[in-house]
């Protein structure tokens with residue numbers, strides 16, 4: 250993995266990148282992190298990199314020319330690679346472990362562009378950057394700290410940088426949970442003892458204790474993550490049921506009729522509110538609307554799930570080719586072969602984390618297989634981590650990015666997934 254950080258302050262960034270674990274990895278040739286001075290690429294005598302904003306206002310804006318010349322030099326140096334140019338921006342998608350995993354698995358050259366002052370001429374971002382990432386919902390004076398954070402979290406997943414993939418796979422945010430509490434010597438410190446189970450050396454019991462602690466911690470500290478977590482084993486399900494005081498529910502399902510449209514709209518409204526709360530720009534423009542859901546019901550493609558007669562979730566399965574899937578930045582696993590498509594999977598708040606989404610997907614996969622299709626395709630927003638985790642756990646593979654033609658979605662970018670039977 251090669252990372253070039255384009256910055257006005259390389260002297261502040263490079264030492265951090267050369268220290269500790271990343272520094273050792275660079276010495277071993279596993280990674281290469283270069284900080285490049287944007288100012289060296291100005292075409293004016295004063296080496297000026299910024300200028301006043303058109304239309305007036307505070308501060309200065311970084312000019313496109315030095316940034317573009319700097320980027321051109323870096324790309325020429327690095328040569329042809331799987332490259333991603335990313336602008337550090339408080340207006341970008343909020344960076345998380347999912348982004349880090351995608352960057353390390355799909356690219357071997359990242360160019361991280363650090364803005365400063367009031368930011369960067371928009372034309373440079375439009376013309377030269379593949380995406381914008383934010384470190385969080387706050388504004389920093391420059392993109393250097395976000396760039397260092399992104400470079401660090403990506404590089405520690407490059408094979409060989411840590412001694413074993415288990416080092417990062419057991420950590421917070423890897424599988425939708427926070428990590429368990431950690432202790433080191435001495436056994437007792439200031440009257441506080443290390444939990445007995447960790448000192449007894451019984452590995453199965455330690456594993457069970459740690460998993461339980463992960464679930465307890467996540468419920469206490471990140472109820473949003475806990476609500477979205479789908480238990481992976483019967484034992485985990487038992488712990489979750491105990492923590493939530495809930496027993497397993499059973500659901501009924503039937504093809505939705507046009508007379509079910511109010512129930513479908515209510516499910517969709519709760520799902521879009523949930524996505525809004527999670528900061529996901531999906532279903533935020535009034536979609537799916539009454540007309541769409543009536544069309545789904547009329548086509549016989551929509552399934553309504555109920556619990557004790559109350560609407561709990563919906564999912565649609567279509568077998569006509571999806572026109573928005575024709576162009577993909579990547580490749581579908583089954584190429585041009587016939588496929589079925591899942592749309593509009595949504596669960597009411599009261600039934601989240603209670604096995605319903607799995608039942609809904611299972612139904613669609615069984616239907617598609619029974620009708621002779623070799624695969625199912627589905628798309629979701631890049632920031633929809635809940636859906637992405639569900640899909641990956643169910644064996645769907647990320648195939649690339651598509652763009653929705655629907656005008657009601659403010660952000661039409663979607664990731665296309667496919668599960669081959």
Ligand SMILES: C[S@@+](CC[C@H](N)C(=O)[O-])C[C@H]1O[C@@H](n2cnc3c(N)ncnc32)[C@H](O)[C@@H]1O
Nearest residue numbers: 337338339364367368383384388389391392395
């Ligand atoms: C003061 S900020 C500019 C903020 C910009 N005027 C705005 O309101 O969106 C200067 C630079 O810091 C970086 N930056 C600031 N906050 C950031 C964040 N939360 N995530 C990533 N980069 C950030 C960006 O590169 C930005 O160009």
